[in-house]
Amino acid sequence: MRLVRLADADRPRLAFTLDGAPAEALAGDTLLTAILTNAGHVRASEFGDGNRAGFCWMGVCQDCLVWVDGLGRVRACTTILEPGMAVRRT
Amino acid sequence: MTAMTVAVVGAGPSGTRAVEVLVRAGLRPVWVEEAPATGGRIYQRPPAGTTRSPRDLYGTEGAKAEAIHAAGDRLRAASDWRPGTLAWNIRPGVLDTFRAGRHETVAFDRAILCTGAMERIVPVPGWTLPGVFTLGAAQIALKAQGVAIGSRVAFIGTGPLLWLTATQYLKAGAAVALVLDTTPLRTKARAAAGLLADPATFAKGLALVARLHLAGVRVIEGGTPVALEGTDAVEAVRVRDRRGREHRIACDAVGLGFGLKPESQLADLAGVPFRFEAIERNWVPERDRAGRTPVAGLYLAGDGAGIAGADAAELAGARAAWAVLEDAGAALDAAEIARLDRALARLPRVRAALERAFPYPSALAARTPDATIVCRCEAITAGELRAAARASHVTGGAAEVNRAKAFTRVGMGRCQGRVCGPPAAEILADALGCDVAAVGRLRGQPPVKPIPILAEAAE
Ligand SMILES: Cc1cc2nc3c(=O)[nH]c(=O)nc-3n(C[C@H](O)[C@H](O)[C@H](O)COP(=O)(O)OP(=O)(O)OC[C@H]3O[C@@H](n4cnc5c(N)ncnc54)[C@H](O)[C@@H]3O)c2cc1C
Ligand code: FES
Numbered sequence: 152m153r154l155v156r157l158a159d160a161d162r163p164r165l166a167f168t169l170d171g172a173p174a175e176a177l178a179g180d181t182l183l184t185a186i187l188t189n190a191g192h193v194r195a196s197e198f199g200d201g202n203r204a205g206f207c208w209m210g211v212c213q214d215c216l217v218w219v220d221g222l223g224r225v226r227a228c229t230t231i232l233e234p235g236m237a238v239r240r241t
Numbered sequence: 242m243t244a245m246t247v248a249v250v251g252a253g254p255s256g257t258r259a260v261e262v263l264v265r266a267g268l269r270p271v272w273v274e275e276a277p278a279t280g281g282r283i284y285q286r287p288p289a290g291t292t293r294s295p296r297d298l299y300g301t302e303g304a305k306a307e308a309i310h311a312a313g314d315r316l317r318a319a320s321d322w323r324p325g326t327l328a329w330n331i332r333p334g335v336l337d338t339f340r341a342g343r344h345e346t347v348a349f350d351r352a353i354l355c356t357g358a359m360e361r362i363v364p365v366p367g368w369t370l371p372g373v374f375t376l377g378a379a380q381i382a383l384k385a386q387g388v389a390i391g392s393r394v395a396f397i398g399t400g401p402l403l404w405l406t407a408t409q410y411l412k413a414g415a416a417v418a419l420v421l422d423t424t425p426l427r428t429k430a431r432a433a434a435g436l437l438a439d440p441a442t443f444a445k446g447l448a449l450v451a452r453l454h455l456a457g458v459r460v461i462e463g464g465t466p467v468a469l470e471g472t473d474a475v476e477a478v479r480v481r482d483r484r485g486r487e488h489r490i491a492c493d494a495v496g497l498g499f500g501l502k503p504e505s506q507l508a509d510l511a512g513v514p515f516r517f518e519a520i521e522r523n524w525v526p527e528r529d530r531a532g533r534t535p536v537a538g539l540y541l542a543g544d545g546a547g548i549a550g551a552d553a554a555e556l557a558g559a560r561a562a563w564a565v566l567e568d569a570g571a572a573l574d575a576a577e578i579a580r581l582d583r584a585l586a587r588l589p590r591v592r593a594a595l596e597r598a599f600p601y602p603s604a605l606a607a608r609t610p611d612a613t614i615v616c617r618c619e620a621i622t623a624g625e626l627r628a629a630a631r632a633s634h635v636t637g638g639a640a641e642v643n644r645a646k647a648f649t650r651v652g653m654g655r656c657q658g659r660v661c662g663p664p665a666a667e668i669l670a671d672a673l674g675c676d677v678a679a680v681g682r683l684r685g686q687p688p689v690k691p692i693p694i695l696a697e698a699a700e
Pocket of ligand 1: 253
């Protein structure tokens with residue numbers, strides 16, 4: 152799956168890293184947008200039932216937790232991307 | 242009176258109007274909101290520098306959105322505005338909050354909780370696949386981020402949000418693969434008389450449906466989702482139409498949602514009693530029409546106090562603030578309060594008609610296949626829940642969701658059962674042969690949401 156940008160796509164570009172690899176997204180993106188415009192999932196279920204890619208996008212389901220260096224474990228859908236963030240999915 | 246500290250949680254339509262009334266009365270409320278900006282769900286703001294107009298973003302509700310945003314902007318300076326702040330617990334006279342890595346306590350004399358709603362789900366097989374989101378998520382993605390959840394999106398569920406979100410996607414230039422409403426047309430037609438009590442909204446609803454039909458979108462009313470299929474991500478939906486014929490429709494994303502339920506964990510933690518609202522099929526916190534709860538000093542407004550929609554949320558927010566002023570012995574505007582009371586008194590009728598027009602498909606939820614995950618947090622299946630129901634029967638245990646929780650961990654996960662609660666209750670009630678109200682509800686626990694582990698106490 153990939154998110155598709157339909158509007159407001161001319162915002163400044165921001166560089167960050169996803170699992171150590173360089174990636175790019177836009178200023179004002181949440182981590183969920185930043186990750187899912189670059190990759191097909193945000194986390195693996197701890198119970199071995201496959202990958203997840205968020206669900207509610209409003210900070211309720213907790214199915215979008217990722218690690219950010221210096222911040223700890225955060226909800227991707229309610230965390231705004233900052234330049235240079237190191238985002239890890241495991 | 243000026244020494245009174247009022248805390249308002251939430252900056253959607255209800256919280257914004259509550260703060261407005263308090264500020265006008267000369268108070269400086271503490272205003273706590275988890276999001277970085279005011280607006281709430283329906284009027285959630287786009288990223289800075291958007292090129293979209295309010296009409297592009299909020300359709301027919303554009304002017305209302307602008308008014309709420311303008312009020313929010315004005316009120317930030319007049320209140321103790323705390324954006325990006327989660328209220329994770331409430332105790333008598335105290336909110337525990339978390340903001341940018343720091344814990345802070347907020348002491349209050351009175352508090353108005355305006356915490357809004359979230360979606361109700363039916364766990365369709367395959368619903369944990371990447372690419373499957375709630376309808377609200379699909380809408381937030383578009384409004385707040387300018388992205389569609391996929392390039393060919395199927396919308397499945399029931400309720401106004403189903404039709405609204407599908408139309409918004411169409412208008413934004415996304416391909417809509419399917420709109421499946423589990424409610425048959427005749428059910429909606431039967432509710433039409435009640436809906437006409439609010440003719441403007443009724444007309445807007447009809448316009449949405451007409452627009453989708455006109456655009457040639459595949460629409461199935463009275464249909465049933467069978468499975469969402471795919472290996473690494475959703476690739477197709479299998480559905481049954483009204484006549485029982487099965488269809489497989491290719492897509493790369495799904496928006497799923499079956500109505501709303503109050504986000505009422507803080508009210509629960511504060512000790513507000515709940516009752517089962519049969520028409521809405523939700524547990525709602527007890528409060529009078531002005532928003533007063535049985536807990537002294539605690540008031541509720543907006544969808545967090547029972548689903549009634551955005552216009553009602555504005556009225557209820559203002560009314561709850563007047564109740565605060567009234568109870569504190571402040572000066573009142575009797576004419577304004579009477580106007581709010583009259584408007585609020587009209588709501589239950591329209592609300593009941595809407596619930597009848599788009600009922601939660603409880604039988605579909607109760608029939609969730611054994612192998613399907615119900616609790617996403619702990620990967621608990623419907624079969625495990627049914628086994629727990631049988632075990633509790635054998636031991637003579639009470640039929641209660643909180644007991645099932647002890648047996649299966651359902652609701653013990655990170656979301657505390659916000660997502661799985663309603664279908665889990667339907668599955669248990671069906672397995673035990675009792676009414677869903679008899680099954681009870683999952684209890685909230687502090688923190689209402691997980692807090693990052695790096696957090697340090699501010700004191
Ligand atoms: C995803 C979604 C999309 C919706 N879209 C529409 C729509 O397009 N049209 C429509 O008519 N209705 C829509 N609704 C229904 C919506 O509930 C109401 O229309 C309206 O937004 C209700 O206003 P409110 O003030 O009660 O709550 P909301 O607008 O939901 O505002 C509640 C606010 O409280 C904050 N909050 C909640 N808990 C806490 C906490 N513990 N700490 C700090 N802050 C907290 C939230 O971040 C939120 O900003 C939607 C609902 C959802 C869930
Ligand atoms: S997607 Fe549900 S909490 Fe982030």
